[in-house]
Amino acid sequence: MGTPAKEGKPVTLTIDGFEITVPEGTSVMRAAAEAGIQVPKLCASDNLEAFGSCRLCAVEIEGRRGLPASCTTPVAPGMVVQTQNEKLRKLRRGVMELYISDHPLDCLTCAANGDCELQDMAGAVGLRDVRYKAPEGAGLANHFEARDTSGQVNPEWLPKDDSNPYFSYDPSKCIVCNRCVRACEEVQGTFALTIEGRGFDSRVSAGGAGDDFLASDCVSCGACVQACPTATLQEKSVIELGTPERSVITTCAYCGVGCSFKAE
Ligand code: FES
Structure with a gap:
């Protein structure tokens, strides 16, 4: 999920219906983890920079095309993210x-x-x-x-x-x-x-x-x-x-x- 973001401007987004505020530069995966939501992952780990190769952590972001890797996608104000739905489950399987x-x-x-x-x-x-x-x-x-x-x-x-x-x-x-x-x-x-x-x-x-x-x-x-x-x-x-x-x-x-x- 990448190393934690340094102190930055607070950014508020919604993940699976939960509103969460994290420092600017935080990855969507880490923000989800802060809210107690574990996104499946393989190439990411807590103490390494995110790499984005396995694609297991794909999420859906309202208004964005494709299914970006949550470990390499930084949060943005007002972002609405889904980490679980049938499309994502099928992709991960x-x-x-x-x-x-x-x-x-x-x-x-x-x-x-x-x-x-x-x-x-x-x-x-x-x-x-x-x-x-x-x-x-x-x-x-x-x-x-x-x-x-x-x-x-x-x-x-x-x-x-x-x-x-x-x-x-x-x-x-x-x-x-x-x-x-x-x-x-x-x-x-x-x-x-x-x-x-x-x-x-x-x-x-x-x-x-x-x-x-x-x-x-x-x-x-x-x-x-x-x-x-x-x-x-x-x-x-x-x-x-x-x-x-x-x-x-x-x-x-x-x-x-x-x-x-x-x-x-
Ligand atoms: Fe591998 Fe994100 S955990 S691409």
Whole structure:
């Protein structure tokens, strides 16, 4: 939903019938959250700049054409926004259906089961069925075809990158939301990650020699792992021991950067 707007002129708008006043520059998504309305989202997060790539957060704004992304649309005085109606529900189900059509269906054995935003959003938008199959011969789609219905991984899948001692990278589960790339840049200022390729062939790259995380500029801060909404980037301890029952987020006091760490 983008970082919070700095103090600005108050702007009053209506979201789902509720009148709300927020500082100028606030995104529609954040304004909705202030009113207790959660707009479905995947590429947005609380501590990263809005990116507007997943389109799950589309809303309807009176007098405006199209269905803009609420995470990248700033509020305006007198704006009247709808975050829920049949058209939006259908659009969001369609978006999620496309994501899941190119994603392994091994939730029950996945380390992120129960702690996966993709899984949560699929449920939230009411996705029950996937009508599409990824086209043959297209990038990750090959790997989708290679996983059977019981979730067994065929060796043809793009290999996991286990080179980093603390976390692993499984490209088959990546939805290319760019959150890891933005976290690396915005939280850590390292610029170790990028997105390579286009469409089905697009994927996160650490760009190191041999293209693995260990050989890249990655400093193992874990910002990318915390930002990942799926099990693409996953702590090895979670893969081995399962999701912890409780965790504490704390801010490191050693320097002025303000990095937050999750202790489990
Ligand atoms: Fe707004 Fe992804 S959450 S476009």
